[in-house]
Amino acid sequence: MTADETLLARWKEGDREAGMTLISRHYDAITRFFQTKAAREADDLVQRTFLACSEAASRYSGGGTFRAFLFGIARNVLYEHIRRDIRAGKHTDFHALSVADVHPGVSTQAARRAESRFLLRALQLIPIESQIIVELYYWEELSVGELAEALDIPPGTAKSRLHRARQQLKEALEQVPEEASDPRSARLLLAEWLEKLEGHDAMPVR
Amino acid sequence: MHLPSSQPAAPADPTVEREPTSGLEAMLRGVRLRQHGGLARELGMQLLAARLGAAEPPHVGRYRVVSKLGEGGMGVVFRAHDPLLSRDVALKVLRMEGGAEAATRMAAEARSLAAVAHPNVLAVHDVGVDDESAWIVTELVTGGTLREWVSAQTRSWQSIVERFLESARGLATAHRMGLVHRDFKPDNVLIGAEGRARVSDFGLARHQELLTELSAGSPGSSVIEGTASYLAPELLRGVPASAASDQYAFFVSLRELLGDRATGLADDLIAQGTQREPEARFDSMDAVIAELEDLLRPAARLSQPSLEDLVAIGQEATDRQSYLEAALGWVQRVVGYDTALLGRADREGELGPRIEGFEDTLLAQFREAPELYAPPLVGLELASAAARRPVTDTEVLSQRDRSMSAFHADLLGKKGTRVMAVAALAAAGKQLGSLQISRNARGTRFSDREQRLLAAAAPILALGLAAHEPRADEPTDGDVLLLRLWSRGLAVEDIATVTGSSVHAVAERIEDLCARLGGAP
Incomplete structure (x- = not known):
């Protein structure tokens, strides 16, 4: 299989098929990335990410994986969007701000099951930077090294941020408000689910 | 330089040690997002590629897909161009998880829907089905949904009731042909540029349910989750959907959109239309039409x-x-x-x-x-x-x-x-x-x-x-x-x-x- 990097170079030279292949490889992951953070504008943001990617191709050093590079762009696109959206200043602190802060009442319809929605709500309560770290690591299976690249930080820092993000998520899970529309208590479902998942060190569920 | 290609599903870099799996981690990995598969995903992707100059605009059948208009529980709607008749149409690509059998059944019902020719029912032009996907081509209505129409500007109760009266006529016609909507709500009524209401997505809820049943491993019905507040109580007891349950959804929608504009008379109609027992509601949508016409009559005499x-x-x-x-x-x-x-x-x-x-x-x-x-x-x-x-x-x-x-x-x-x-x-x-x-x-x-x-x-x-x-x-x-x-x-x-x-x-x-x-x- 042709490497992403090669495809990117070929696309840059005018090989449309290479561009299409590259897009199709990463379309789902990038869509997921925005679905949980800015669902309503997701299509537009996905497009902006790929556009920025094709434009930034020459700046891509090839020092890391293409995926990390692409998620790095997606993160910038997201932050730019939020800054514009909430008219936040240049120094908006994405280590403090959560999706729930930015878009109160944000939809969690992206998740299929009630338990997943519950978890998604928790993810939207923690700082956006932490949400990104957790999602990229667990859903997109980026390595700590790739995470570091995408976030433009040293691997050691990435590791400690991942640890902190997980702590934040654990705490957030206990603060998630119940939704009236939940067919059953999501908390209960979550507890059952966790039991099934042989989770010895499951976080406490009330 | 040759880097390993990185697929979305690529295994994690084995050189970095991962922490032992905890309950939280297992849970995180268990999250599944609703993502469009099949044709809807393909079209979304190709539209993106076309915009980035990496592909030609996609086609479905003879229709050239122009842009994405929106998505809902039923699927994704695109604007498309029909070169044969030289007009723009709406192309709705339905979520397909049930395979060929479901697709065939859906096509059969879409055909009967195409037979309902009424100014207040969204006109179905064409249907397409293959093993993996199903799509419906309808007239393109650009005025948004009834819900959007009501919130777009100040509307009098009369003008809202008029849109509902039109919707009622559409429903009544379909009911006479034995078709039940099953998912009537303000979001399923489209308003044309000329202001006329059209009921859309007839019977699709049924297909959706069918698809859910047929597709293995997708627990819970997303349809019921999505529009629970419009569901007649008897449906929750397992009674099959009927014209009476459509009527219930109709009046719940009316009550919702009238809000505090509702007058005493409209309140009375709504109360009857949303009776718990189907028998206690109006006999048919025809009876509802007559009541709504009566409701509007004094206002009409203003002239x-x-x-x-x-x-x-x-x-x-x-x-x-x-x-x-x-x-x-x-x-x-x-x-x-x-x-x-x-x-x-x-x-x-x-x-x-x-x-x-x-x-x-x-x-x-x-x-x-x-x-x-x-x-x-x-x-x-x-x-x-x-x-x-x-x-x-x-x-x-x-x-x-x-x-x-x-x-x-x-x-x-x-x-x-x-x-x-x-x-x-x-x-x-x-x-x-x-x-x-x-x-x-x-x-x-x-x-x-x-x-x-x-x-x-x-x-x-x-x-x-x-x-x-x-x-x-x-x-x-x-x-x-x-x-x-x-x-x-x-x-x-x-x-x-x-x-x-x-x-x-x-x-x-x-x-x-x-x-x-x-x-x-």
Whole structure:
């Protein structure tokens, strides 16, 4: 299989098929990335990410994986969007701000099951930077090294941020408000689910 | 340099040690997002690629996909171009998880839907199915959904009921053909650029359910989750969907979109349409149509009574009692107002708010057709001012004046409605708010014709006066109106005529009031 990097170079030279292949490889992951953070504008943001990617191709050093590079762009696109959206200043602190802060009442319809929605709500309560770290690591299976690249930080820092993000998520899970529309208590479902998942060190569920 | 290619599903870099799996981690990995698969995903991706110059615009059948319009529980809707008929259409790609069997069944039902040709049902042009996907081509309707239409600008209850009446006609036609909608809601009614409502997504909920059943490993029905509030109670008990459950959803939607615009009559219809037992609802959508038509009828008659009619009423009445009767008849005829309520001269303070509701409605309608709606608006304004209490609450009054000021500006700008503008000003002018009645305001005299017309609006004033029981020592609403009419130049004789009092009594009252308010007549 042709490497992403090669495809990117070929696309840059005018090989449309290479561009299409590259897009199709990463379309789902990038869509997921925005679905949980800015669902309503997701299509537009996905497009902006790929556009920025094709434009930034020459700046891509090839020092890391293409995926990390692409998620790095997606993160910038997201932050730019939020800054514009909430008219936040240049120094908006994405280590403090959560999706729930930015878009109160944000939809969690992206998740299929009630338990997943519950978890998604928790993810939207923690700082956006932490949400990104957790999602990229667990859903997109980026390595700590790739995470570091995408976030433009040293691997050691990435590791400690991942640890902190997980702590934040654990705490957030206990603060998630119940939704009236939940067919059953999501908390209960979550507890059952966790039991099934042989989770010895499951976080406490009330 | 050769880096390992990185697929979305690539295993994690084995050189970095992962922490042992915890419950939280297992849970995180268990999250599944709703992502479009199949054709919808393919089209979304190809549209993106086309925009980035990496591909040609995608085609489905003979249709060239132009852009994505939106997505909902049922699937993704694209704008597409039909080169054969040289027109734009809507292409709805449905979520497909049930394989070929489901697709075939869906196609069969879509065909029967295509047979429903009705102006209030979204026209189905074409259907396509293959092993992995199904799509429906319909007319392209660009005005948004009924929900969007209602929130786009101020809508009168009548115009909302009209859209529902149209929807009811669409539903009734489908019901007659044995088709049940199964998922009626404001989001499934599309409004065309010309303002006509079309019911869309007929029967799709059923397919969705079917697909869910047929597809292994997708627990829970997303359809039921999505639109639970419109579901008739019997459906939750497992009774199959029917015309009666569509009717329930119809009325839940009506109640939702009318909000506090709902009048007593609409409330009654909604109550019956949303009865718990299907048998207790209306017999059919045809019965609903008849009721809605009735509901709209008095409002439709607004085009009949004219200013001249009012003049006639005013001139024919010879005494207070006949004024009242004429006024009641007129009010009922013109605004469909609850005669009994007015006649009872409601003492619980219910009258004021209800008249206010009409005021808002009329204001909205007035903006659409000033010539038509000005007379009843003025009449109601008079009645409302007269019936509302306490009138000495200047804060309330100035608030109302503010809301009326836009109306006044509109009114004054319209040729031919100046007379009514004067009357409206007389009814809701700033003087009332501050109770600053002074002789200085007498500068403007009405022309004879204006006086005649103003007098004609007086049945409502008389009605208001009758509805209000004055307390001994404070100026009543009626008193204030009296003063205001007088201060705007209406002759004492005319005031006496329209209020059914003697000239002497009116003059005395005015003098008395002016003295108490610190002015001099």
